[in-house]
Amino acid sequence: MANPEQLPAVLNSAAAQPLLDLLKERLADNEPIILDGSAVSQLGQACLQVLLGARAAAGSRELTFIINNPSEALSMMADMAGCGELLFAGEA
Amino acid sequence: MDLDAIQQMFFQESEEGLQALESCFGLCREGADDAETINTIFRAVHSIKGGAGAFGHEHLQAFAHHYEGVLDQLRSGTLTMTPALLDVLLAAFDILTDHVAAARGERSTPDDNAVLAALAGAGGEQHAAPAESVAPAASVAPADDFDALLGLLEPSPAAPAPQDDFDALLSLLEPAAAPEAAPRWQISVRPGGDAFANGGEPLLLLRELSRMGATNVALEEPGLPPIEELDVQRSYLGWSLEMPSDVSKDDIEAVFEFVDGWQLQVHQEATSSLAETAALAESGSVPEPVGVEAAPVIPLPIAPAQAASAPAPVASKPAPASAPAGEGAAAAASATIRVELDKLDRLVNLVGELVITQAMLAQRLSEHGLAGNSELTSLENLTRELQESAMSIRAQPMKTVFNRVPRIIRELEADTGKRVRLQLDGEMTEVDKTVVERIGEPLTHLIRNAVDHGIESPEERLAAGKSEDGMLRVGAEQRSGRIVITVADDGRGIDRARVRAKAVERGIVASDAMLSDEEIDNLIFAPGFSTAEKVSNISGRGVGMDVVRRNVQALGGRIGVSSRFGSGASFTLSLPLTLAVLDGMIVKVGEQTFVVPLGNIVESLRAQPGQLNHLADDAAILDVRGAQLPVLPIGALLGIPAQADPDSTVMIVVDTDAGQAVIMVDTIEDQRQVVVKSLEANYRAIPGVSGATILGDGRVALILDVEGVLTQARRRQAIAA
Numbered sequence: 001m002a003n004p005e006q007l008p009a010v011l012n013s014a015a016a017q018p019l020l021d022l023l024k025e026r027l028a029d030n031e032p033i034i035l036d037g038s039a040v041s042q043l044g045q046a047c048l049q050v051l052l053g054a055r056a057a058a059g060s061r062e063l064t065f066i067i068n069n070p071s072e073a074l075s076m077m078a079d080m081a082g083c084g085e086l087l088f089a090g091e092a
Numbered sequence: 093m094d095l096d097a098i099q100q101m102f103f104q105e106s107e108e109g110l111q112a113l114e115s116c117f118g119l120c121r122e123g124a125d126d127a128e129t130i131n132t133i134f135r136a137v138h139s140i141k142g143g144a145g146a147f148g149h150e151h152l153q154a155f156a157h158h159y160e161g162v163l164d165q166l167r168s169g170t171l172t173m174t175p176a177l178l179d180v181l182l183a184a185f186d187i188l189t190d191h192v193a194a195a196r197g198e199r200s201t202p203d204d205n206a207v208l209a210a211l212a213g214a215g216g217e218q219h220a221a222p223a224e225s226v227a228p229a230a231s232v233a234p235a236d237d238f239d240a241l242l243g244l245l246e247p248s249p250a251a252p253a254p255q256d257d258f259d260a261l262l263s264l265l266e267p268a269a270a271p272e273a274a275p276r277w278q279i280s281v282r283p284g285g286d287a288f289a290n291g292g293e294p295l296l297l298l299r300e301l302s303r304m305g306a307t308n309v310a311l312e313e314p315g316l317p318p319i320e321e322l323d324v325q326r327s328y329l330g331w332s333l334e335m336p337s338d339v340s341k342d343d344i345e346a347v348f349e350f351v352d353g354w355q356l357q358v359h360q361e362a363t364s365s366l367a368e369t370a371a372l373a374e375s376g377s378v379p380e381p382v383g384v385e386a387a388p389v390i391p392l393p394i395a396p397a398q399a400a401s402a403p404a405p406v407a408s409k410p411a412p413a414s415a416p417a418g419e420g421a422a423a424a425a426s427a428t429i430r431v432e433l434d435k436l437d438r439l440v441n442l443v444g445e446l447v448i449t450q451a452m453l454a455q456r457l458s459e460h461g462l463a464g465n466s467e468l469t470s471l472e473n474l475t476r477e478l479q480e481s482a483m484s485i486r487a488q489p490m491k492t493v494f495n496r497v498p499r500i501i502r503e504l505e506a507d508t509g510k511r512v513r514l515q516l517d518g519e520m521t522e523v524d525k526t527v528v529e530r531i532g533e534p535l536t537h538l539i540r541n542a543v544d545h546g547i548e549s550p551e552e553r554l555a556a557g558k559s560e561d562g563m564l565r566v567g568a569e570q571r572s573g574r575i576v577i578t579v580a581d582d583g584r585g586i587d588r589a590r591v592r593a594k595a596v597e598r599g600i601v602a603s604d605a606m607l608s609d610e611e612i613d614n615l616i617f618a619p620g621f622s623t624a625e626k627v628s629n630i631s632g633r634g635v636g637m638d639v640v641r642r643n644v645q646a647l648g649g650r651i652g653v654s655s656r657f658g659s660g661a662s663f664t665l666s667l668p669l670t671l672a673v674l675d676g677m678i679v680k681v682g683e684q685t686f687v688v689p690l691g692n693i694v695e696s697l698r699a700q701p702g703q704l705n706h707l708a709d710d711a712a713i714l715d716v717r718g719a720q721l722p723v724l725p726i727g728a729l730l731g732i733p734a735q736a737d738p739d740s741t742v743m744i745v746v747d748t749d750a751g752q753a754v755i756m757v758d759t760i761e762d763q764r765q766v767v768v769k770s771l772e773a774n775y776r777a778i779p780g781v782s783g784a785t786i787l788g789d790g791r792v793a794l795i796l797d798v799e800g801v802l803t804q805a806r807r808r809q810a811i812a813a
Contacts (some may be wrong), residue, residue: 002334010723012293013288013291013293013324018325020319020322020324021214021491023319024319024320027319030753040716042217043295044293045287045288045294045295045327046288046294046324047320048295048329048424048586049316049324049327050319050322050324052313052316053316053317053318053319053322054319056316056318056319057318057319057320059613066450077295077299080295080298080299080302080309081295081309081311081331082308082309082311082331082333083311088312
């Protein structure tokens with residue numbers, strides 16, 4: 001399994017494009033997407049959309065999509081946005 | 093509209109909310125804490141909380157959240173207003189004001205720990221009491237608290253348990269009994285596609301809903317495109333969720349008050365059946381609000397009696413899902429409109445230009461023998477009416493200034509240990525916005541001075557045969573085209589002997605100077621004068637009163653004081669209603685035209701033989717019915733060749749802060765309203781001249797600053813001496 005990619009602490013709108021580029025690159029290479037969410041202190045909708053989009057794309061390509069060790073802030077924001085189970089449910 | 097502009101709107105509305113709070117708390121202090129007043133307070137705090145959440149002002153939002161919790165208990169009747177609670181709410185209001193200022197970047201984040209603890213205490217006290225008299229609702233009974241569960245079996249007046257019916261007894265355990273009566277809000281929300289523009293963050297609003305108790309939050313992502321087509325600048329998601337029925341629709345919609353282009357539906361539907369709800373609760377699958385802070389105050393659940401009186405099932409009166417959002421708000425919005433001040437100033441300026449042009453036209457027609465025709469008169473009337481209307485748009489009630497006074501008093505009471513009863517009069521008196529903005533500082537200083545120096549301590553007052561509470565009256569009224577603001581206290585008044593002694597000690601007056609009572613009272617406005625036994629951090633270091641006077645003069649106003657030793661003092665500020673137009677007398681000095689403000693003029697006369705006494709080259713005294721008034725030769729003072737023959741000049745008696753004086757001019761031409769143009773903005777400040785105007789014939793006329801001219805004359809005399 002590939003090394004997990006550390007998600008940045010701040011996943012705001014400004015972080016969305018780099019995150020999208022990274023995940024698209026992994027998908028293009030048919031690599032599993034394994035992310036570490038332990039450092040995340042802030043999650044915005046733009047990054048949430050990117051994560052959801054990447055998860056859907058990984059699922060359709062039968063690739064792994066996992067966010068390991070989600071921080072409390074990440075879990076809370078994802079739960080609050082009604083997608084905690086979707087994001088942290090294990091492999092896509 | 094960009095995010096900054098929307099945030100500014102939030103700040104403006106916060107200010108209005110804070111003003112409303114101050115007014116409502118004023119009513120509460122008078123014992124008028126009725127349901128409407130409490131509701132208004134709650135709504136204002138809630139609105140501030142909602143906006144703070146939308147813009148990420150977390151400290152403000154968190155504090156407002158706790159504050160709102162106690163207010164919610166107050167409005168639901170589970171907490172009753174007491175003097176002690178009012179004190180806590182007022183202290184919280186002050187901290188809320190500071191938090192708003194901090195959010196605006198005007199100060200640092202206030203330390204709110206003590207007030208939060210006080211709020212928690214206030215809420216906690218009430219929390220315990222009603223719990224004994226009202227059977228707690230099952231929905232909040234901790235599932236693992238057997239004692240609490242047993243408590244549910246105890247009959248209560250609201251929900252008596254049939255003694256023989258075990259099934260009915262068991263039914264009390266069903267947690268959804270109370271909530272079922274009130275249908276929950278069903279909300280569908282979808283941010284606009286450009287919701288991220290200018291830093292917008294929809295999840296902050298979702299978080300606010302979560303804090304308000306949102307449950308069953310479900311993500312709607314059918315619009316999310318494949319990742320290859322995903323544009324990070326666009327919003328694709330939407331949510332459906334439920335809100336408790338005790339949250340009002342207005343409060344829900346208020347969360348979205350500052351966003352544009354969102355799709356929002358808020359409606360009520362019949363709740364799921366009792367069995368379904370109970371089953372959900374039992375299985376633990378009813379989602380808990382996420383992200384709700386550990387509030388020190390836990391709102392009481394709806395008591396059974398209240399639940400029973402909750403709205404009838406929705407089927408009987410369904411809320412139309414397609415009802416326009418915020419009908420009440422829309423109706424209120426239609427009555428007012430926000431306009432940027434710059435636009436308003438431009439309008440006022442243009443109207444001023446129109447007034448000048450109209451005067452020029454009148455002058456030109458007059459030169460061609462066409463003066464006095466009806467069309468010109470109509471134009472003149474319309475122009476004047478238009479100008480008054482434009483000026484009235486800028487007018488604001490003094491209430492915006494007076495609203496700050498109660499807090500100042502509260503802080504002074506806390507700092508000095510004195511007790512002050514405040515009376516505010518004339519709050520709705522309207523005055524130009526510029527005056528409102530600039531009068532706050534001098535007024536604050538006068539109030540601080542009155543409490544610090546004027547009003548005695550409770551012990552001193554009792555010893556003097558007065559009530560323990562000092563009385564401070566702050567009033568505003570329109571009088572003779574000016575606004576008169578009064579700050580009067582019933583304190584010790586001005587000790588003239590002490591003032592005089594201090595003035596002599598500081599070299600402000602000679603020890604043998606003959607001074608009237610009025611002149612002694614006016615010594616307190618001398619620079620650096622202070623009679624305080626010890627320097628306090630309240631009234632400053634004795635530099636205040638002369639600054640007050642200068643600030644008032646800068647507004648074209650005057651300040652006066654009257655006092656009775658032992659009974660109190662009264663300061664009176666007389667200010668022009670507006671700084672944009674001025675009624676003036678047009679006079680000529682040599683080839684120059686000047687405007688003398690009508691507000692300064694007492695009378696005009698020609699000097700009779702023997703009435704004018706020359707003292708030196710420039711100095712003269714005019715005997716006006718026995719009063720010897722100094723003559724100010726404008727020509728000589730401003731370096732303009734003018735009539736020197738007293739028989740050919742006109743004497744205008746003017747009123748100044750330092751008493752009456754006489755302005756000597758060549759001729760009086762006219763009396764009219766003129767549009768004031770700033771010299772500082774268009775040229776530079778000139779001593780003795782407060783501004784300029786353009787006359788009907790296109791000439792520029794300088795507006796005399798009578799006080800400044802007198803000061804200049806005295807300075808010249810002092811130098812000559």
